[in-house]
Amino acid sequence: DQQVKQNSPSLSVQEGRISILNCDYTNSMFDYFLWYKKYPAEGPTFLISISSIKDKNEDGRFTVFLNKSAKHLSLHIVPSQPGDSAVYFCAASASGGYNKLIFGAGTRLAVHP
């Protein structure tokens, strides 16, 4: 039972444009959501997070939007840069286990010059 789903295995975007990565979840107990970026042969790197009391969080070029009623979150990267090319993982957790992250399968983003 996949509690966190990233339905797009890959995404290709031109440099300078917006990248939008999507994530859906099924468990209504989740109240903390994170995005990680992963390069080959490295561990995931934390990008941005959002708690369920918010619907938007920004950090530089990265913005995460949370729609609780739809159980959907998205990561916007503006503008996209070639160095953003990586696999992006959405993760979720619930109170009492904030380090017990449930990860999506990941979306491979390719940013082309």
Add this chain to the structure above:
Amino acid sequence: KAGVTQTPRYLIKTRGQQVTLSCSPISGHRSVSWYQQTPGQGLQFLFEYFSETQRNKGNFPGRFSGRQFSNSRSEMNVSTLELGDSALYLCASSMPGRLDSPLHFGNGTRLTVT
């Protein structure tokens, strides 16, 4: 500040053997979590340790175990290795109980079981 350090980076073992992986968390981080990444199952939570006590556990068989030392360093052990245990094992650390302290991952130990 040094990141999460995992040793060794690569390991090759034979079915039936056991293996121990090591993790040194970021200085000041007292919670250590372990994850397994495989192509088929993705990233899955193994367990979390805080103050030398297991605080959360994922859905893995008892062959997978771990421990944490008083300096917050952690080890995980897999006994009676199976081919399906071949994976990237990731350790992550955080300051527990704080939403502004997300998990920070090491670069992992790549275990191959033959």
